Amino acid sequence: xxxxxxxxxxxxxxxxxxxxxxxxxxxxxxxxxxxxxxxxxxxxxxxxxxxxxxxxxxxxxxx
Numbered sequence: 445x446x447x448x449x450x451x452x453x454x455x456x457x458x459x460x461x462x463x464x465x466x467x468x469x470x471x472x473x474x475x476x477x478x479x480x481x482x483x484x485x486x487x488x489x490x491x492x493x494x495x496x497x498x499x500x501x502x503x504x505x506x507x
Contacts, residue, residue, distance in 0.1 A: 446496065455500035456493040458486060 446453055460470040460482060468474065470482035493500075 453493070453496040453498040456489060456496070456498045458489050460485075 460466045463470075463485075465478050466473065466482060468478075471479060473479050473482070
């Protein structure tokens with residue numbers, strides 16, 4: 445759809461802070477299952493960015 449409009453996705457930013465499970469950190473969370481969820485989410489985000497042709501991805505937890 446984006447390409448059909450003559451546009452290009454320039455980047456994709458992961459927003460971990462919007463997921464309550466990541467309140468104590470995503471990649472640094474003391475719970476192994478939560479860290480694994482963050483890794484899996486990031487891998488899916490990388491795949492989505494690649495599919496959209498985005499050359500840049502950002503994975504940062506703020507707050």
